[in-house]
Amino acid sequence: MNxxxxxxxxxxxxxxATSPEKVWHAITTGDVTKQFFFxxxxxxxxQPGGAFRFWQPxxxxxxxxxxxxxxxxxxxxxxxxVMCHEEMRKLPDCLVTYQIDDLGxxxxxxxxxxxxxxxxxxxxxxxxxGWPVILNNLKTLxxxxxxxxxxxxxxxxxxxxxxxxxTARKLTSDT
Amino acid sequence: MSTSPKFVYVTLIATTxxxxxxxxxxxxxxxxxxxxxxxESDWGVGSRYVFRTPDCITNEGTILRAEPPRFLxxxxxxxxxxxxxxxxxxxxxxxxxxxxxxxxxSGPVVRLTVTHEDFPPESKVFPAISKGWPSILSGLKTLxxxxxxxxxxxxxxxx
Numbered sequence: 001m002n003x004x005x006x007x008x009x010x011x012x013x014x015x016x017a018t019s020p021e022k023v024w025h026a027i028t029t030g031d032v033t034k035q036f037f038f039x040x041x042x043x044x045x046x047q048p049g050g051a052f053r054f055w056q057p058x059x060x061x062x063x064x065x066x067x068x069x070x071x072x073x074x075x076x077x078x079x080x081x082v083m084c085h086e087e088m089r090k091l092p093d094c095l096v097t098y099q100i101d102d103l104g105x106x107x108x109x110x111x112x113x114x115x116x117x118x119x120x121x122x123x124x125x126x127x128x129x130g131w132p133v134i135l136n137n138l139k140t141l142x143x144x145x146x147x148x149x150x151x152x153x154x155x156x157x158x159x160x161x162x163x164x165x166x167t168a169r170k171l172t173s174d175t
Numbered sequence: 176m177s178t179s180p181k182f183v184y185v186t187l188i189a190t191t192x193x194x195x196x197x198x199x200x201x202x203x204x205x206x207x208x209x210x211x212x213x214x215e216s217d218w219g220v221g222s223r224y225v226f227r228t229p230d231c232i233t234n235e236g237t238i239l240r241a242e243p244p245r246f247l248x249x250x251x252x253x254x255x256x257x258x259x260x261x262x263x264x265x266x267x268x269x270x271x272x273x274x275x276x277x278x279x280x281s282g283p284v285v286r287l288t289v290t291h292e293d294f295p296p297e298s299k300v301f302p303a304i305s306k307g308w309p310s311i312l313s314g315l316k317t318l319x320x321x322x323x324x325x326x327x328x329x330x331x332x333x334x
Contacts, residue, residue: 015314016313108331143317144320151274
């Protein structure tokens with residue numbers, strides 16, 4: 001699979017006092033992702049070409065894709081299609097990569113969201129709001145044993161989400 | 176459309192706005208997460224500040240806006256590197272928002288948004304701060320949440 005077609009648009013770097021193995025376990029285990037990833041459980045077949053899904057707490061399919069790179073505990077890359085919003089299902093999938101660097105007592109985790117098509121900034125807003133919440137919860141979970149206290153993310157993010165749906169509708173109706 | 180790059184980093188920390196403000200402006204505190212750097216100023220608008228390491232002053236600038244515990248902005252001039260010293264100052268802004276006030280048992284959460292902008296094209300400071308801020312702010316979060324510093328070496332983040 002040629003990955004050059006995916007251009008990085010959002011990058012988030014965090015340093016965590018843990019081991020690469022613990023980060024790898026956290027991002028590939030449903031019982032752990034539900035604690036830091038907006039309550040969602042990951043289901044992943046850990047080999048290139050393997051199926052990858054995120055499930056919402058009520059059992060709705062959230063995200064669907066395939067494993068592209070599976071190099072435990074250093075790099076995981078998956079294609080990513082948002083399934084929970086009808087407007088976004090028709091968009092070309094994006095590529096999400098987790099790079100895990102061992103710095104001794106600390107791990108550097110770099111998340112990169114890359115896209116196949118030119119997307120307006122508005123369409124990137126969801127990831128730019130969501131990834132810091134997810135990855136800060138992951139860091140707190142790994143360093144303290146519990147995620148951050150919960151807060152109402154959606155009331156704040158809803159106008160941006162509505163705009164994303166509208167933009168996605170326009171993008172996909174042209175094609 | 177401007178070609179000037181802009182760095183934005185959002186982090187969520189289990190603390191109060193007041194504690195985060197102190198962590199950003201108290202030299203004894205900054206030295207624990209900012210590669211040993213003391214951020215020294217009276218933090219009044221128009222005042223000078225310096226980043227002081229045991230060896231030298233690495234940065235200096237002017238406080239542009241200071242509204243504790245919500246908003247802090249200062250000019251950013253790196254002076255300890257000859258090449259970077261030639262660049263005009265950029266501008267960094269810290270915005271602190273309370274997400275959970277902590278009045279219930281779950282404890283407080285704040286969102287800190289750091290925006291660093293006004294770089295010249297081909298800036299040498301921009302790639303340096305793009306690597307520096309994530310490690311500094313990760314260390315700040317760990318220190319406020321666990322009481323322990325994060326053991327990140329300055330040379331490791333450049334790799």
